[in-house]
Amino acid sequence: MDDPVLRLDRICKAYNVGLPSETKVLHDVDLTLKRGEFLALMGPSGSGKSTLLNIIGLLDRPTSGHLFIKGQDTALLNDAALTRLRGHTIGFVFQDHHLISAFTAVENVLMPLLVDAEFAGPDIVQKANALMARVGLAKVADNRAMNMSGGQQQRVAIARALAMSPDLLLADEPTGNLDTQSAGGVFDLMREVNRESGTTILMVTHNLDLAKRCDRIVDVVDGRITA
């Protein structure tokens, strides 16, 4: 398994293709992430960071270019296969935690395990509780997601992203809505996960202090990688 976890080959993305409002957001983006790397993606607002992250996360397709996940070209996969690959290899943490409010915290963590028949089984509840303990929230596991603080919610979101033991964790401004102290705590957690489990992490952030504590920083300006 010497294939990099992720390799982008001249990825372009345009919105509203063919319309007068056509906007090119990404231009020939090349990027490779080695296994176990913790990379910070920085850049001004509107430069295309979230767009890039959605493409890497298989939520969106590039207009052109190739995206290899663990050496597999994703351009050849249909929707069902993409969903499967996404579920098994990629974890998401969004800026706005995106927990499902109808569920308790631990149920949110359980969700990725439940949707996958291969994982569904009696031991997944233990796994979810263990993840809650790992992010330091064992006590509030059965709280409703919306009754938790922003920092707690983001920790739950990280626990959820780790549920499937993904190869790649994508985080889009995970600390953007948090105060400095909570932000530090959440970042420490991700750093710890990266060290202990060897999870490859790609984190979008506007916080230079946190970015400096990553293994590598990549800048995106006007849809191009500059560093």
Added chain:
Amino acid sequence: MSRWLPFEWIAAIRFLREGRMQTLFIITGIAIGVGVIVFMSALLTGLQANFIKRVLTSQPQIQLIPLDQIARPLRNAPGVFENASVQRPSQRVISVDQWQKVRDRMQSMPEITAISPTMAGSALAIRGAASRAITISGIEPTSYFTIVRIPDYVVAGVPRLNSQDIIIGTELAKDLGATVNDKLNVQAATGTPVVLTVTAVLDLGNKAVNERNTYVALRTAQSLLGIIGGVTTVDLTVKDIYAAETLAKRIEGSNAVEADSWIATNAQFFTAVQAQKTSNTMIRLFVALSVAFGIAAVLVVSVIQRSKDIGILRAMGASRGQVLRVFLIQGGVLGFVGAIAGSVLGAGGLMYWHSAMRQADGSELFPLMLERDLFIATALLATATGLVAAMVPAIRAAKLDPVVAIRG
């Protein structure tokens, strides 16, 4: 939480529970619709069953009566008949021709369970200055009571019929000021007047009937009406009441009698039941339609409200099929729970109505018929309706683009 449930079920139930108000309102709406269906259907079955019960216990299922008396011109007589106008003769009270033979033939038919000859006619009952027109039925008590359960209707006295006895209705008793053991003068247009002793007073549950119907021994009626040895009808009960009409036709074919089955006599009732059934079906259809639209409306709104959640589920690895099922299940569950609540509502209403609405004599207006099949069918229908109604919203949810959904 039920962690052993598949993901789709957990998500569906959580979504329904979180949308408390919407869920509650739509279930209430479904319950009312289902309740009406259950109530109406059970009432209809009850009334039908009640009628059948009456047919089985208080009237003959086939009556044999003399053939119509027809005037016929003598076609074979000498002379010319032109424009012969044939008038219908007035129908005298006449006997069934050779009724003993007819009875013997009936006795040999295995489909027939009881046979009772009756001599019926009009007479006048007189007591002191009061007189009333009555209908006299001369019967053989043992056989007649198996067809019409006279003893069940006795309110005073004992249903005994010797040659000097008469059984009368409550209204007649009141009108004549007569009661058990009192004597009545009874007299018909033909025949001999007799003095009879009241042995029992009946309540047949109908004022007009209680005023007119009286019962005497067969021989008494024969002499009173002046037709010695004759009977006006032979009453029959049969094994299979629904085969009564075909049996009646067969009897007519091989006997010189007219055979009227309860089915022919009550043709109106069957038309009414059919009309009821048709309107019931229409009501069901429209209730199902409005339930379907209600569920669809609630779920369409829910899909919009939850588009972000749907996007997250997709990002977490949920397939389009799973999202589709989450919403289909919600529709099915709404229909099912609504049907359960509606069944309880309908059954409760029926029980209340059953106890509140009584006939004048305190007996039930309709029998309470709560059949399990009705509830099962209703629950299935409502669940299926919910599933179909959820189709459009569910497809919409499944088609959501996760990127757009998450961006909000």
